[in-house]
Amino acid sequence: MKINRIIIQNLSAQKGERLLFEDIGFTLKTGQSLLLKGPNGSGKTTLLHILAGADQPKGGDVNIYTISSGETPRHDGVIGISHFITHQDALKKSLTVRENLTFWTEYMGGDKTRIDSALRTVGLEPMPHILAARLSAGQKKRLMLARLLTISHPLWLLDEPSVSLDDDGQKLLTKLMQEHISAGGILIAASHLPLGIEFNHTLTLTGGRYMFNDDYLLDEENI
Amino acid sequence: MKPLLALLRRDINLFFRSGGGAGQAIGFYLVVIILFPFGVGPDINLLARISIGVLWVVLLLAILLSAERIFSDDLEDGSLTLLLTAGPLPELVILVKLIAHWVSIALPLLLITPFLALMLNLPAGGLIPLIICMSIGSLGLCALATIGAAILVAIRRANQIIALLILPLYIPILIFGVSATTDMTYQIEKPYTSLLILLGITLISLIIAPFASAQALKANL
Numbered sequence: 001m002k003i004n005r006i007i008i009q010n011l012s013a014q015k016g017e018r019l020l021f022e023d024i025g026f027t028l029k030t031g032q033s034l035l036l037k038g039p040n041g042s043g044k045t046t047l048l049h050i051l052a053g054a055d056q057p058k059g060g061d062v063n064i065y066t067i068s069s070g071e072t073p074r075h076d077g078v079i080g081i082s083h084f085i086t087h088q089d090a091l092k093k094s095l096t097v098r099e100n101l102t103f104w105t106e107y108m109g110g111d112k113t114r115i116d117s118a119l120r121t122v123g124l125e126p127m128p129h130i131l132a133a134r135l136s137a138g139q140k141k142r143l144m145l146a147r148l149l150t151i152s153h154p155l156w157l158l159d160e161p162s163v164s165l166d167d168d169g170q171k172l173l174t175k176l177m178q179e180h181i182s183a184g185g186i187l188i189a190a191s192h193l194p195l196g197i198e199f200n201h202t203l204t205l206t207g208g209r210y211m212f213n214d215d216y217l218l219d220e221e222n223i
Numbered sequence: 224m225k226p227l228l229a230l231l232r233r234d235i236n237l238f239f240r241s242g243g244g245a246g247q248a249i250g251f252y253l254v255v256i257i258l259f260p261f262g263v264g265p266d267i268n269l270l271a272r273i274s275i276g277v278l279w280v281v282l283l284l285a286i287l288l289s290a291e292r293i294f295s296d297d298l299e300d301g302s303l304t305l306l307l308t309a310g311p312l313p314e315l316v317i318l319v320k321l322i323a324h325w326v327s328i329a330l331p332l333l334l335i336t337p338f339l340a341l342m343l344n345l346p347a348g349g350l351i352p353l354i355i356c357m358s359i360g361s362l363g364l365c366a367l368a369t370i371g372a373a374i375l376v377a378i379r380r381a382n383q384i385i386a387l388l389i390l391p392l393y394i395p396i397l398i399f400g401v402s403a404t405t406d407m408t409y410q411i412e413k414p415y416t417s418l419l420i421l422l423g424i425t426l427i428s429l430i431i432a433p434f435a436s437a438q439a440l441k442a443n444l
Contacts, residue, residue: 049304052304052308053308054304054307054308054444055444056441079308079309080309080310082309083309084304084305084308084309086301086304087301088300088301088304089300089301090300090301090302090304090305091300092233092237092296092300092302093241093300094237094240094241095233095236095237095240099233099236103229103230103233104305106225106226106229107226107229107230107306107309107310108226108305108309108310109225109226109310
């Protein structure tokens with residue numbers, strides 16, 4: 001599935017009584033990347049959750065246009081086309097490294113033949129039969145990243161992806177993100193730490209307000 | 224279809240591998256049924272008369288006690304979010320999880336029921352009706368348990384609350400399950416009336432459960 005662009009309009013969210021952000025709107029086209037910044041609790045994770053379809057916004061729309069759907073947005077939003085990496089690993093402790101990856105690959109419609117090479121790329125090749133319970137936090141993160149390789153989804157939503165990765169792991173993450181963007185994918189990441197790539201755009205959320213680093217994403221001409 | 228089969232395999236695999244799942248339910252079922260004759264005393268006729276009811280009640284409780292596990296583990300490690308947003312329709316995903324739960328909890332209980340029925344002096348000719356009715360009824364029980372587990376997914380150790388919430392819904396299945404088994408065992412006139420009602424309740428529960436649970440989970444994620 002090739003994605004053409006993702007258009008976010010008038011998006012608002014609140015947590016309990018507190019307004020996180022209001023009327024956010026932007027458009028990302030294929031090959032573009034957006035970095036979300038802001039203090040803790042400013043709504044970065046909530047925004048990613050909404051984009052991933054795991055949370056309902058208070059108002060507004062997320063529309064995804066694929067190459068094949070032309071001018072009408074996909075009716076089922078991001079379901080089946082996005083990767084969502086969060087602090088929760090979605091790994092089962094009593095399954096092995098390989099079983100965990102195989103399950104998600106099958107479940108999300110990925111390519112099972114890529115499992116071995118994905119494990120090699122993320123550096124877990126020597127331990128496919130170890131239970132996920134025995135992995136360190138960094139190794140779990142690497143196993144999560146392996147999902148990005150076996151399943152080719154055009155939209156990546158990464159929430160603090162570099163946390164608990166070592167130097168090599170961070171370099172690997174940078175490389176994966178670069179390859180994804182140059183292959184025409186769309187990347188939206190929230191991070192406090194530098195991720196090693198130049199993001200096209202930055203969105204800063206602060207207590208109900210938001211700010212882009214440039215006007216590009218807001219300019220109708222560019223949509 | 225392939226993602227759903229993968230999920231079914233994974234869920235059953237997890238239930239048997241991580242312990243606590245099927246083991247706990249079987250343990251409970253076994254212990255209660257074994258203790259019962261000791262409590263009631265050596266009156267064989269009395270045991271035979273109450274055996275169907277006792278087996279049903281304990282089966283119901285065993286399923287109720289394991290209800291929480293349907294979603295809690297997946298919620299904890301974040302799998303639930305991915306399961307509901309990154310794959311097939313949520314309603315289908317829930318239906319598969321329900322079936323996986325039935326295979327890993329109810330099926331083992333049904334398999335040991337013949338041995339436990341012996342201990343309770345189940346009337347002759349009662350075993351086959353019992354297994355048939357319990358197979359149907361337990362599917363309905365699992366469906367209702369799924370709704371309870373979905374509504375209370377955000378609460379930790381919610382087993383008791385789930386029990387309170389869905390117990391009223393279990394009563395019709397218990398009544399018609401026991402009466403269907405009794406009618407077929409003693410071969411009364413028109414022995415299948417209660418069985419058909421039991422089947423009806425189970426089918427309705429199976430249809431409602433995925434939709435109700437999907438809505439509840441969406442609100443809870």
